[in-house]
Amino acid sequence: MTRTNSRRLAVSLVSAVLMFGQALPVAFAEGTGDNFCARVTTVTGNVSTDVRKNDGEHEKKLNERDANIVKKEKDTDAKLGEVRAKEDKARTNEFSKLDKLAVTDAQKAAVSAFKASVTAAIATRRTAVNKALVDFRAGLESAKTARRASEDAMVKTFKASVDSALAKAKASCTAGADQKTVKATLMSDLQSARTKLETDRKALDGSAAMQNLVAVKKAAIEAASTAFHVSMEAARTNLKAALKATLAS
Amino acid sequence: MKHWKLLVPVAILAVMAMGAGCAGTGRETVGAKTEVDASVDAIVNASSEEGQNAASEDANAEAVTDTSSLTNLGNSYDPNKF
Numbered sequence: 001m002t003r004t005n006s007r008r009l010a011v012s013l014v015s016a017v018l019m020f021g022q023a024l025p026v027a028f029a030e031g032t033g034d035n036f037c038a039r040v041t042t043v044t045g046n047v048s049t050d051v052r053k054n055d056g057e058h059e060k061k062l063n064e065r066d067a068n069i070v071k072k073e074k075d076t077d078a079k080l081g082e083v084r085a086k087e088d089k090a091r092t093n094e095f096s097k098l099d100k101l102a103v104t105d106a107q108k109a110a111v112s113a114f115k116a117s118v119t120a121a122i123a124t125r126r127t128a129v130n131k132a133l134v135d136f137r138a139g140l141e142s143a144k145t146a147r148r149a150s151e152d153a154m155v156k157t158f159k160a161s162v163d164s165a166l167a168k169a170k171a172s173c174t175a176g177a178d179q180k181t182v183k184a185t186l187m188s189d190l191q192s193a194r195t196k197l198e199t200d201r202k203a204l205d206g207s208a209a210m211q212n213l214v215a216v217k218k219a220a221i222e223a224a225s226t227a228f229h230v231s232m233e234a235a236r237t238n239l240k241a242a243l244k245a246t247l248a249s
Numbered sequence: 250m251k252h253w254k255l256l257v258p259v260a261i262l263a264v265m266a267m268g269a270g271c272a273g274t275g276r277e278t279v280g281a282k283t284e285v286d287a288s289v290d291a292i293v294n295a296s297s298e299e300g301q302n303a304a305s306e307d308a309n310a311e312a313v314t315d316t317s318s319l320t321n322l323g324n325s326y327d328p329n330k331f
């Protein structure tokens with residue numbers, strides 16, 4: 001054998017081994033039940049790994065969601081603080097203008113009464129908005145805690161069912177059961193576990209309750225806004241009447 | 250009669266002066282009312298954002314109901330590849 005032929009043979013052998021190596025996982029992955037027990041450890045191991053990986057993703061997502069909820073609440077509080085500070089500044093500015101407008105004691109008394117009414121109206125509105133937010137957040141937290149407990153229970157049941165199905169398949173193979181039957185049983189058991197998880201997940205859907213929380217918050221804030229505007233209009237009317245009487249006299 | 254002729258312009262001037270006085274009081278009253286309206290409007294407008302921020306938390310309620318990660322968990326494996 002010449003040196004060139006030896007090299008060609010070596011290259012062909014390496015290629016053949018590489019091709020065989022690539023084909024192996026495909027053959028295992030696409031098995032039809034034949035020799036299932038020969039790869040049951042690999043199959044069950046993969047399922048177990050994937051389930052744990054996605055369980056970790058689920059946990060991660062819940063934790064990220066919780067962090068986002070807290071962040072949004074903090075953002076709302078910060079923004080509300082900014083809005084109220086701006087509002088206070090504007091109100092102080094307007095009060096100063098009205099103070100300058102009042103010359104007589106009667107006018108000063110009217111402006112003073114107006115300021116008290118406005119201050120009270122704003123305080124009432126802020127208290128109502130704060131309460132709406134507190135109630136909404138408490139409702140959300142309560143729902144979140146309840147859902148988390150339910151979800152944890154679902155995941156626990158699902159994982160236990162999967163683990164049980166995998167262990168049963170391995171035990172059946174060890175006991176020498178028919179491989180096709182073992183595979184079919186495993187698929188059926190896993191499908192049952194998946195179906196139960198999906199059924200439980202759909203039953204958990206609390207969209208209506210969440211929408212109700214949003215609606216209640218919105219209604220409370222709108223009611224506070226309406227009451228505020230009513231109070232402001234009353235204060236406006238009273239002040240204008242008082243100033244008209246004194247300035248006209 | 251001469252006195253009457255002098256009296257007419259004086260009376261006209263008096264009436265004009267009274268009118269001017271009344272108009273001055275009226276302007277003052279209207280001005281005060283306008284300033285009150287402007288101030289009340291400014292206070293009301295400044296508070297218009299009070300409730301708007303609270304709506305930004307509505308997404309939190311939606312986030313709580315998101316169970317897509319549970320669906321992913323259920324789809325962890327492909328039985329067709331057994």
